[in-house]
Amino acid sequence: MSCKIKIGIVVQQFPVSSETFILTKVLGLIEQGFDVRIFATYKSKNWEKFGLSLNQICELKKRLIISPLAYKNNLVIFCLVATRLVLWNFFRYPYFFVKLFYQEKVFYKANQTSFISYFLYKLNFIGHKLDILHIEFDFQAYGLLNLKKILGCRLVLSGRGDITRTSVPYLYKDFYPAVFGAVDYYHFISYYLRDEALKKGLNQGKPWKLVEPAIDLNLFNPKVRPLHRTPITLISVGRLSWAKGYEFMIDAVALVARKYPDVQYLVVGDGEYSEAIQFAAYQHGLLQRGCVQFLGLISRGKIPDYLQLADIMIHGALEEGFCNAVIEAQAMELPVVCSDAGGLPENIANSVTGFVVQRRDAQAMANKIIYLIENEEERILMGKAGRIRALQRFDLIKQKQAFTEMYLEVSQLNQ
Numbered sequence: 001m002s003c004k005i006k007i008g009i010v011v012q013q014f015p016v017s018s019e020t021f022i023l024t025k026v027l028g029l030i031e032q033g034f035d036v037r038i039f040a041t042y043k044s045k046n047w048e049k050f051g052l053s054l055n056q057i058c059e060l061k062k063r064l065i066i067s068p069l070a071y072k073n074n075l076v077i078f079c080l081v082a083t084r085l086v087l088w089n090f091f092r093y094p095y096f097f098v099k100l101f102y103q104e105k106v107f108y109k110a111n112q113t114s115f116i117s118y119f120l121y122k123l124n125f126i127g128h129k130l131d132i133l134h135i136e137f138d139f140q141a142y143g144l145l146n147l148k149k150i151l152g153c154r155l156v157l158s159g160r161g162d163i164t165r166t167s168v169p170y171l172y173k174d175f176y177p178a179v180f181g182a183v184d185y186y187h188f189i190s191y192y193l194r195d196e197a198l199k200k201g202l203n204q205g206k207p208w209k210l211v212e213p214a215i216d217l218n219l220f221n222p223k224v225r226p227l228h229r230t231p232i233t234l235i236s237v238g239r240l241s242w243a244k245g246y247e248f249m250i251d252a253v254a255l256v257a258r259k260y261p262d263v264q265y266l267v268v269g270d271g272e273y274s275e276a277i278q279f280a281a282y283q284h285g286l287l288q289r290g291c292v293q294f295l296g297l298i299s300r301g302k303i304p305d306y307l308q309l310a311d312i313m314i315h316g317a318l319e320e321g322f323c324n325a326v327i328e329a330q331a332m333e334l335p336v337v338c339s340d341a342g343g344l345p346e347n348i349a350n351s352v353t354g355f356v357v358q359r360r361d362a363q364a365m366a367n368k369i370i371y372l373i374e375n376e377e378e379r380i381l382m383g384k385a386g387r388i389r390a391l392q393r394f395d396l397i398k399q400k401q402a403f404t405e406m407y408l409e410v411s412q413l414n415q
Contacts, residue, residue: 004033004034004035005034005035005131005132005407005408005411006034006035006037006128006129006130006131006132007029007034007035007036007037007130007131007132007133007134007407008036008037008038008039008125008128008130008132008133008134008151008153009022009026009036009037009038009039009134009136010039010133010134010135010136010140010144011038011039011040011041011136011137012040012041012042012137012140013040013041013042013043013044014026014038014040014044014060014064015044015046015047015050015060016044016046017046017049017050017297017300018238018239018269020050020300020324021213021214021324022136023050024214024215024216024396024399025399025400025403026038026060027056027060028396028399028400028403029400029403029404029407030059030063031400032400032404034404034407036063037063037065037128037130038060038063038064038065039065039067039124039125040064040065040066040067040070041066041067041069041070041121042066042067042069042070043066043070048299049297049299049300050299050300050301051299051300051301065124065128066124067120067121067124068081068082068085068120068121068123068124069117069120069121082120085120085123085124086120086123089123089126089127092127093126093127096126096127096150097123097126099150100119100122100123100126100146100150101119103146103150104118104119104122107143107146118143122144122147125147125150125151126150128151129151130151130153131153131154131411132153132154132155132156132407132410132411133147133148133151133153133154133155133156134156134157134158134187135155135156135157135158136158136160137158137160137162137163138157138158138159138160138162138163138179139162139163139166139168139169140168141155141157141179141182141183142168142172142175142178142179145178145179145182148182148184154184154185154410154411154413155182155183155184155185156183156184156185156186156187156406156410157179157183157185157186157187158186158187158188158189159186159187159188159189159193159194159196159197159321160189160193160321160322161189161190161193161319161320161321161322161342161343162321176200176201176202177201180197180200180201180202180203180206183206184207184410184413185206185207185208185209185406185409185410185413186202186206186207186208186209187208187209187211187406188208188209188210188211189210189211189212189213189321189322189343190210190212190321190322190342190343190346190347191210191343191346192321192342192343192345192346193321193342193343194208194210207409207410207413209402209405209406209409211399211402211403211406212322212346212393212394212399213322213323213324213327213394213399214327214394214395214396214398214399215324215327215328215331215390215394215396216396217331217390217391217394217395217396219300219301219304220303220304220307220328220331220332220390221304221331221332222304222307222308222331222332222333222383222387223308225308225311225333225380227376228376229311230262231260231262231263231264232260232263232264232311232312232373233263233264233265233266233309233310233311233312234253234256234263234264234265234266234310234311234312234313234314234369235265235266235267235268235306235307235309235310235312235313235314235329235334236249236265236266236267236268236269236313236314236315236325237268237269237303237306237307237313237325237328237329238268238269238315238323238325239269239270239271240267240269240270240271240272240273240274240277241271241272241273242273242318243317243318243319243320244273244315244316244317244318244320245315245316245317245318245339245341245359245360246267246273246277246280246316247276247277247280248316248339248359248360248361248362248365249265249314249315249316249362249365250277250280250281250284250286250292251280251284251362251366252314252316252362252363252365252366252369253265253284253286253291253292253314253366253369254284254286255362255363255366256366256369256370256373257284257286257289257291259370260370260373261289261291263291263373264291264293265286265291265292265293266293266295266306266309266310267292267293267294267295268295268296268297268298268303268306269296269297269298270296270297274294277294278294281294303328304328304332307328307329307332307334308332310334311334311372311373311379312334312335312336312337312369312372312373312379313325313326313329313334313335313336313337313338313354314336314337314338314365314369315336315337315338315339315344316338316339316359316360316362316365317338317339317341317342317344317359318339318341318359318360319341319342320339320341320342320343320344321342321343322342322343322344322346322347323338323343323344323347326338326344326347326348327347327390327394329386330348330353330354330386330387330389330390330394331386331387331390331391331394332387333380333383333384333386333387334383334386335353335354335355335372335379335382335383335386336348336353336354336355336386337354337355337357337365337368337369337372338354338355338356338357339356339357339358339359339360339361339365340356340357340358340359341359344356348386348389349385349389352382352385352389353382353383353385353386353389354382354386355368355371
C-alpha cells in the first residue's frame, strides 16, 4: 500500500480469548500494509493462549496503547502514569488538550459521568493522526463520539450484537440518535444485526458493509473420524454467560441421556455463569454420572483437538451476533444444532450443515440431537457440508480482502 491508512482500533482489552476475530483481523491489516494502533482500556494477561510468535507479540505490543485506567488498582502507578500523560499532552498538544478538557466538562455535566476517567482515557488518543477510528463494539461508542472531531478522522462502528446484552443504550436517552448520527460507516457481521440497527433508527443510506467472521481453516482442519464410535460426544465452545443459553443445552442433554445414557457432553470455556451452569448439570444428575465435563478455558491451538473428539456441536444461545465457535465446528466437519437467536440462522445452512431450533426449546434441540445420533450417514454428510460451507464463506484470506476493501471505501468518504 503506497500511502498507509492510519487506523485506530478501539477495544476494552487486547487480545482476549473470546475475541480472537479482532486479533486475526489486526494481524491481517498489518500484513496488508495498514498503519494500525490498538487502543485498549485494560491490559491482557492472555498472550500465551494464542500461539503467537515472538515477532508477532513484539509487533502487536509496539502498536498497543493502554489507558491509565488499567492501573487504577495501584494508586501510585496510576498517578505516575496519569501525570505523565497529562503533562505530555498539555505541553505537546495544548490546543487539543484544552479542547478535549472543555468538551469532557460539558459531557460530564450532561450525563453525570466520571470526568477524570473519561478525560484520562481519551487523552491516550491525542497526538495520533488517525484517518479512521474504528470502535469494535458499538455499545462503547457514545462516550467517544467527540474524538471524531478532535482527531479529524472518520468514525467506523462494528455491530456485533453485544449492544443487546448491555444496559448502555438505556443510560442515555439520545444514545441511538447520537451514535447513528456520528458514525460514517457501519460494519455488521450479520444481516440480522443491520436490520436491528435500522429498526432503532439507523439511516437506510448510511454506508455499510457485511463482513462475516472468519477462521484459520488450516488450524481447524479435521481428521477422519472412525465410524460407529460410541459413546456419542456433544460439545459446546464459548463464554459461560447467560446469553449462551447453557441451561437449555443442559436440559436438552438430560433429555437425550434418558434414551442414550452413555452420551458425553464437553463444555469448553469459562465465565461468570459457570457456577449456575454446573449446578443445572448437577440437578439433572449429569455431573455425578460423568455425562457432562466442564473443561474450562482451552488455548485456541488446542480447541480443534477437542472438536475432533466430538460428533455434534450444540449451541443454544439466547442472544448471538453470529458465533465463531459455530463456524469452527462446521470447519471441523461437525453438524451443528443451534438456536434461532440473532445471526445464527445465517451462520449454518439449516438441514444441510445442521439444524436450527427455536431458542429456549430444550425438547426441540434434544429431538435433533437424537436424530443425528440415530442417523450416522446423514450426520457425516452434514459434517462434510459444513466443511465446504466454511471453505466457501469463512476463510481468513477472504475476510482480510473484505476489510481492506472496507477501509479503502471509508478513506474515500467525504467528511
